[in-house]
Amino acid sequence: MHSCNLRLEVLSFTSAGGEKSVAPSPIVAWIRPALRIEALDPRRASRLGYNRLMNAPSNDRRQWGVILLLGLLAFGGGVYLATRSAPPSGTPDIPGLLWPDPPMVGAFELKDADGRPFSQAQILGKWSFLFFGFTHCPDVCPTTLATLKTVDASLRSDPVYQARGQMVFVSVDPERDDAKTLKEYIAYFNPAFKAVTGTDAGLRQLTGALGVLYAKVDTNAPDGYSIDHTASIFLLDPQGRLVALFSLPHDARQIVDGFHAINRFIESQS
Amino acid sequence: MKIPIISAVLLTVAVAAHATDDCNGLKVDDAWVREPPPPGKVAAGFMRISNRTTHQIHIEAIDSDCCAHTMVHRTVREGEQTHMEHLDVLTVPAGGTTTLEPGGLHLMLMGAKAPLAAGQSVNLRFSCGEDHYAFAAAVKREP
Numbered sequence: 341m342h343s344c345n346l347r348l349e350v351l352s353f354t355s356a357g358g359e360k361s362v363a364p365s366p367i368v369a370w371i372r373p374a375l376r377i378e379a380l381d382p383r384r385a386s387r388l389g390y391n392r393l394m395n396a397p398s399n400d401r402r403q404w405g406v407i408l409l410l411g412l413l414a415f416g417g418g419v420y421l422a423t424r425s426a427p428p429s430g431t432p433d434i435p436g437l438l439w440p441d442p443p444m445v446g447a448f449e450l451k452d453a454d455g456r457p458f459s460q461a462q463i464l465g466k467w468s469f470l471f472f473g474f475t476h477c478p479d480v481c482p483t484t485l486a487t488l489k490t491v492d493a494s495l496r497s498d499p500v501y502q503a504r505g506q507m508v509f510v511s512v513d514p515e516r517d518d519a520k521t522l523k524e525y526i527a528y529f530n531p532a533f534k535a536v537t538g539t540d541a542g543l544r545q546l547t548g549a550l551g552v553l554y555a556k557v558d559t560n561a562p563d564g565y566s567i568d569h570t571a572s573i574f575l576l577d578p579q580g581r582l583v584a585l586f587s588l589p590h591d592a593r594q595i596v597d598g599f600h601a602i603n604r605f606i607e608s609q610s
Numbered sequence: 611m612k613i614p615i616i617s618a619v620l621l622t623v624a625v626a627a628h629a630t631d632d633c634n635g636l637k638v639d640d641a642w643v644r645e646p647p648p649p650g651k652v653a654a655g656f657m658r659i660s661n662r663t664t665h666q667i668h669i670e671a672i673d674s675d676c677c678a679h680t681m682v683h684r685t686v687r688e689g690e691q692t693h694m695e696h697l698d699v700l701t702v703p704a705g706g707t708t709t710l711e712p713g714g715l716h717l718m719l720m721g722a723k724a725p726l727a728a729g730q731s732v733n734l735r736f737s738c739g740e741d742h743y744a745f746a747a748a749v750k751r752e753p
Contacts, residue, residue: 478652479685480692481646483712486752519650528647553691560681560696568693588687589713 342426353567434584434601436595443579448545450510450538453523458508458536463580465601468573469595473550473567474513475525480571480588485509485529488573489594491599492530500603504578510546510553513567550574550582575599577606631739633665635729636702641747644712645728653726655717655734655747656710661702669700671737678721680734685713693709 387430431439450458473481488507491510495501509526511517514537517525537543547554554569573595575584584602586595629641639659661667674680700715702708709714719732726732728751736743 386746435689475647475649476651478646478654478718479694479712479716482752484653485647524648557693559694566694568691570690571687571692572690585690587690589694 345388345492354556369422370376371560372508373542374606380594381397409471412439417558425442432601432605434598434605435604436575436584436586436598437602438583438585438604442577443549444552444581445549445576445582448549449539450536450544450546451519453535455519458538459533462534465504466576467501467578467599468508468574468576469506470508470510470550470576471571472510472512473510473571475517475521475567477567477569484571484573485526485533487592487595488533491595492533495599496593496601501599507533509533509535510543511535511541512547512552512569513537514540514543575602577602620705631745632741633662633669633736633738634741635665636667636669636736636738636743638743638745639732641745643717643732643747645725645749645751646722646726650722650725651720653719653722653749654712654748655719655732656712657717659700659702659710660702661706661708666704667680667702667738669702669736669738670698672717672737673737674681674719675733676724676725676726677719677720679718680720680726681718682710682715683718684715687713699737 364407380519381437431437445460445463447460452458454557469491471484471488473482473484475481494505494598495505498505509522512521519535522537526533546599552570552574554566554567556566558564559566571588573586573587573590574582575598577583586598620727637660639658639660641655643653643655644687646653647678649675655667659669669682682700684695684697686695697715700708717734719726726749728749730749732749734745734747
């Protein structure tokens, strides 16, 4: 994971609320495809030391040279982004808010647990909480979905959420998470939640736009592999913009309060 | 001069052997297993493990009566990423407590013989060398 994390730092900048998140910029657009390939191709990720804790570390000096070089480039880029992306005065101090210039979700093609298309059209016009994980995930995914269940219950009295809110679990393990599995899994938390997945290409379209990373890693578990993944909760506004990122550890009250504040702020901008 | 050195070496060996060969002094509180959502392939277990002795206790293996495989993992957060780290040995510090909790250290229970459901109880056993410590954990559904 050394190399990916190194470059994650490059992609970071300080959001209005003081949290780090991805920044939309030409530099990010330039770096992101490389990141995506490394994160999605387990062989390449392993070669680059991504599976640090599960596999023996590589001692290839050239690899470290490349990582060092990229690190230096990344550091320079990060400094540039941090300087360039400082929030202007007047932006409210809301934890997790990504403003100005929130990343946009473009076209993508996934399927929900009923086999219906889930694409940009299902994002536009809605306030969407997105969480990326997999059903074999023992700890973070059930914990986060239980938190989102609490968030959903709290927001049921909010007219905006009631009319246009949705919770979406995106499985980054299409190999094991078929439609039937996803349907049963998500219904355990809340049948109204959506569970979606798709081909690698479809997942790349969405995860690439949001800066989500995931990678298969070999484990000693009997089912063979686990998946390292971004565990933040993403909030998209009705225009398909990533307007907030809620990092671990997730707190339902903070997310509910954040939604109210962000909703008011975004409405005031339109 | 040789006698004190030999004594020190023997004492060190004795203490080390004592630290790894028995579970005496272990105490487990508030053990519970999260009811796994379907497909129920893996469940996570949590607890507070106290060590009432003056030496470390090394838990080298864990068995359960519910599942084919039981091991200790740690959820590690690096930036916005998370990954799982496998622990071969769980060490409980002298006079201290090791807590297994959501988002951190946890038991991984895999290969359930039958679906785990809230209200059931799982029997677990720690192995410290040849010695064992047995206890039960309640299966609970999170609210």
